[in-house]
Amino acid sequence: MSSDSSSPQSSAVINEAVQSLRDGGLVAFPTETVYGLGADAKNPEAIKKVFAAKGRPSNHPLIVHVAAPDKFDQAQVDWVPVLAPWVRDISEDALKLMHAFWPGPLTLVFKKDKSVPLEATGGQDTVAIRAPAHPLAQELLRKFKGGIVGPSANRFGKVSPTSAADVRSEFEGMLDLMILDGGDCKVGIESTIIDLSSGDRAVLLRPGLITPGEILAKTGIHVYLPGESIQAKEGGDLPRVSGSLRAHYAPTTPLRMYSPGRVLDALSEFPDIKSRVAVAVWDSDSSLGDDGHPSVHFEEMVVPSDSTAFASRLYRSLRDLDQQGWDLILFPEPPTGEEWDGVRDRLQRACFGSGPSSSSHASN
Known part of the structure; x- marks a missing residue:
């Protein structure tokens, strides 16, 4: 089923989507980057349904989407309670990045809290987190009062969806999939991913709209490329993240x-x-x-x-x-x-x- 976010019944539809997520179901939702295939990030069985629907390998980690705090009029939004259920520790750099770019198309990778299911992290001890800026995604997350895993709502390896119609054509057979229609995605490619899990430096794991230059200008944080990082030189492995396989986002036509x-x-x-x-x-x-x-x-x-x-x-x-x-x-x-x-x-x-x-x- 799908819904038009601008229509008067949208809050009822969002309540229905929230109930579906609480019941362990899947809900496709819009973000400013691409549409996500959402499930309760603390429900291992629901997360397995995401992998099954996409045909995605289970060692491939997912991004957990969280709601921004309600009060945007504060001088400094407090992100700590938002992240507390998910991550082990939050560095000063992490806070600077969140204040500068959240909600928005930036994903941050942290050491995970022990309560985060390994199904969501591809079996790793790190978790990727993002606060999407799309108003419909924010409303869904606020009402759900939890994290939602949301890989792109398409079959694994295929072109990511930027409209509700794309999602419908990808999952035609899934009659129980609820699709929230928030129009076309503005950014159109997936978020920038920065790894903060080593504790001492920020490393770019996936490029996106937000560039290392913009991060340096707004926060003073130098983002290392994987080859530049001390961690890589010492042979420590960088975490696996979404969209890092050599073949991805691909059309069937050459x-x-x-x-x-x-x-x-x-x-x-x-x-x-x-x-x-x-x-x-x-x-x-x-x-x-x-x-x-x-x-x-x-x-x-x-x-x-x-x-x-x-x-x-x-x-x-x-x-x-x-x-x-x-x-x-x-x-x-x-x-x-x-x-x-x-x-x-x-x-x-x-x-x-x-x-x-x-x-x-x-x-x-």
Whole structure:
């Protein structure tokens, strides 16, 4: 079932969703990044249903979503009681990051409290936590009065959903899945993930809209890349986190990236000439033209050259193109610069996992 968040019955619908979560059911809900497939984060049986519905390996950790405190008018929101049921200790850096970026598209990884089920953490002693900014997600979390695990509401390894309709098409057979409709997701790619579990430094585990440069500017905290971290040098393993498999976010149609002006090179990877190719081109570029590829039918699709706009439409574009029966989808390589790292990361994984056998890619 689904609901329209703007309609007058929305609070009744949210109450129904809360009851469903308390009963151990699954509820798909909108966040500002992508739609999540939600379950009670303290209920191991409910969490197992999430893995089963997605076809996701059980050693793959989930992110726990929590509500922001009610009083936003305080000079300093108190996040400590929100995190107390989930994490072992909260550093000064963690508090700075929460005050600067929560609620929002930033996930923080901590040493977990012993009460957090291992099912939610992929068997690890760390837990990933985020306070989403979407008003519907916040209302659901407040009324639920607990944490909700919420991996993207799609089959494992596939393109993440950015609308309620995407979720419905992913889980057509699941008649008991409740879907809260909060419109299209604004950010459009998953949250930035920062590991704070080593206690002494912040390490970037997954790029997203919030960049290390923005974190440094707003908080003075230096975010290390995995290779830079002392922990990595000493051979300590960084925690596994959502979306870190090499093949992920992938369409069934083969997807490749091309360098500036090198569409033909991308085509030559496929010895059998592809007849119908969808080519994404920057809105700032001139048209490709059909010169020199008589056997190929190109259709161009303009994509924004602004990183934030590109991110918000990336999954929507991949889903739509995937359903149009192209033989090949070509996307331009994103420019250098950390504001593009999040979409570059998603595109690389989508390329690697794409193609008709993408489900087998995702599983190994």
